[in-house]
Amino acid sequence: MTDELMTIRQMCDAFEVTARTLRFYESKELISPLRDGQRRLYGRRDRARLKLILRGKRFGFSLEEIRQMLDLYDLDDGQETQFRRTCELARERLAVMERQRLELDDAIAELRGQISWGERKLADFDKRKPAAE
């Protein structure tokens, strides 16, 4: 119904996080929901940011790093120097991620090799005692 503003519980269900996590992110200034008195109300902007936060986390970025990246999305718009700095940060981050991609590919290949070696070994086991039933 109110898909514009969501309660904390709705957010938890939608993103599979705990309320504690949302409050924690807020305390770290990663999101800043509106208030209805005391109660938090999360809008589209908060949902977009949370989505990015969760993805960032999956790559092992720290919340602090994520916070800096998020600043890309809403800058003072006029602070050119700050803007350039933020772009710079993003490019560095991109370089890190691309390097990680290479290493990940490498590691995947290696692990694949180990597994197929293991499977040949298992085939040997099966040959040595062919009939179990």
Add this chain to the structure above:
Amino acid sequence: MTDELMTIRQMCDAFEVTARTLRFYESKELISPLRDGQRRLYGRRDRARLKLILRGKRFGFSLEEIRQMLDLYDLDDGQETQFRRTCELARERLAVMERQRLELDDAIAELRGQISWGERKLADFDKRKPAAE
């Protein structure tokens, strides 16, 4: 000279880790250097394992997960059940890594988009004040 056996200091220099880290990994049974009395001596096997440990860490695997992966490389060779279990673990790990790869590609694409958007914005800045010197 002795490229077969290395002291802890040589290892630190070679891999850019602290001695504390090496001892810590040992306490977690990730590596098991020889001893000359009290002193640790690291061989080729230890270096290979350390290399894998450091790579694993870069992907966000925990030391405990890494330890399990390392067990692929030296299994009891005879404990078939244990062997199957380990292979199983490796396949799960591989699936995780492949999923990570997809997400990483996704994030890289998105970050690239943000950056090029930012660069267009910067071009606008330059146009509005074309001559600085």
Add this chain to the structure above:
DNA sequence: CGTTACGTTTACGTAAACGTCAGCGGGCCT
């Protein structure tokens, strides 16, 4: 009016992965 559900703040707890520090011994140089 009691209780049930949801929300809030504040505060302490925890696991991982080390850093840092203290205290000790051994070897080597002079």
Add this chain to the structure above:
DNA sequence: AGGCCCGCTGACGTTTACGTAAACGTAACG
């Protein structure tokens, strides 16, 4: 013999990213 560096072993401190619990507010339900 004195000093110095290397290494060893605890033991405690630190950071990150939350979990967990206590204590309270409020709003609806029966």
